[in-house]
Amino acid sequence: MLRKIDTCFSPALYEPEQHKGSVVIIIDILRASSAICTAFANGAAEIIPVSGIDEARDYKNRGYLVAAERDGYVLDFADFGNSPFNFTFEKVSGKTIVYSTTNGTGIIKLASDAAIIAVGSFLNIKALLTWTGNQDKDVMLFCAGWKNRFNLEDTIFAGALASELIKTGKYSTICDSTLAAIDLWKLAENDPRAYIEKSAQRSRLREKKLDDCIDFCLSTGFTEIIPVLKNNSLVSLNY
Ligand code: MLT
Numbered sequence: 001m002l003r004k005i006d007t008c009f010s011p012a013l014y015e016p017e018q019h020k021g022s023v024v025i026i027i028d029i030l031r032a033s034s035a036i037c038t039a040f041a042n043g044a045a046e047i048i049p050v051s052g053i054d055e056a057r058d059y060k061n062r063g064y065l066v067a068a069e070r071d072g073y074v075l076d077f078a079d080f081g082n083s084p085f086n087f088t089f090e091k092v093s094g095k096t097i098v099y100s101t102t103n104g105t106g107i108i109k110l111a112s113d114a115a116i117i118a119v120g121s122f123l124n125i126k127a128l129l130t131w132t133g134n135q136d137k138d139v140m141l142f143c144a145g146w147k148n149r150f151n152l153e154d155t156i157f158a159g160a161l162a163s164e165l166i167k168t169g170k171y172s173t174i175c176d177s178t179l180a181a182i183d184l185w186k187l188a189e190n191d192p193r194a195y196i197e198k199s200a201q202r203s204r205l206r207e208k209k210l211d212d213c214i215d216f217c218l219s220t221g222f223t224e225i226i227p228v229l230k231n232n233s234l235v236s237l238n239y
Helices: 032-041 053-061 104-110 122-133 152-167 176-188 192-198 200-207 211-217
Strands: 003-008 023-027 046-049 065-070 096-100 116-120 139-143 225-230 233-238
Touching: 003 152, 003 176, 023 104, 023 122, 023 152, 032 046, 032 096, 032 104, 032 116, 032 122, 032 211, 032 225, 032 233, 046 104, 053 065, 053 096, 116 122, 122 152, 122 211, 122 225, 139 152, 152 176, 152 192, 152 200, 176 192, 192 200, 192 211, 200 211
Parallel strands: 003 139, 023 116, 023 139, 046 096, 065 096
Antiparallel strands: 046 233, 116 225, 225 233
């Protein structure tokens, strides 16, 4: 039986009851999902995603290592912010990290009813495609967007995943969001870096001088790890 691929462009559009049996892939390539993949590649033991600032502060007061940002800026009580370059081997190896970001960690919570929740980025795209293709489940590509709005960078990544999954012959789609994501990926695939120059997050990161990680976030094959949610924490599936 062909499995279906759906795409959601914003947390405001997500319908948890529709995806209880699906693999949900969490997408926030600039920068939360890339940072999560980097943390696990550098040996993090566990990442506890939390939506609220108070909850993150509470964990900090209890002695946890906390990565937290809002609008790109590191929160004053946090150990570090959201650049993948913060999640070095020295800082994260063997550690549990509590993690709270503007958009990305919230959608992990929203999706938590799904059969399987995995985190995707260009950094783990190759392993993610193989692993997803072996799950024999419908797929929901859940884009974090920006504060409930559509964004380009997550959409082209969803389009890249959807086109490759359809090529396996195991999937089809009649979801217009997925078809639109595939069309945008076709525009971007020859030079994704140039394509996302126009995106709002590109401008936000440039203005805040946080754009040094963009080339890294667009690189493929950095890690084979698939971060998956188990008992409300992300752990690494070595694939
Ligand atoms: C988020 O989770 O909201 C983003 O990835 C924020 C960012 O890194 O700028």
